[in-house]
Amino acid sequence: MKGYVLAEVDVTDPAVFAQYRPLAEASIAAFGGRYLIRGGAAERLEGDHPDRRFVLLEFASPERAREWYHSPQYREAKAIRERAARTEVFLIDGHDPD
Numbered sequence: 001m002k003g004y005v006l007a008e009v010d011v012t013d014p015a016v017f018a019q020y021r022p023l024a025e026a027s028i029a030a031f032g033g034r035y036l037i038r039g040g041a042a043e044r045l046e047g048d049h050p051d052r053r054f055v056l057l058e059f060a061s062p063e064r065a066r067e068w069y070h071s072p073q074y075r076e077a078k079a080i081r082e083r084a085a086r087t088e089v090f091l092i093d094g095h096d097p098d
Helices: 014-030 062-069 072-084
Strands: 003-011 034-038 053-059 085-093
Touching: 003 062, 014 062, 014 072, 053 062, 062 072, 062 085, 072 085
Parallel strands: none
Antiparallel strands: 003 053, 003 085, 034 053
């Protein structure tokens, strides 16, 4: 079963956030993850949720996604991100139709 990481991101300091991106990209790749959604335009269809960027990552399994999130490689990137954005991050189990 795939593991997905969904992040809702409100960037508060774009210059610092720019430092986060290459570190995050390298850490995601190191754990076999890939971007499915990366901050593209979002159209609200329902609700009153604040406007934010959305990022969706796919990993081979929920366990692999969790390993990435808690890894030393991502910890360095996360520390930078925390100075540059307000973020909600979720780990979501994929659906296995079989």
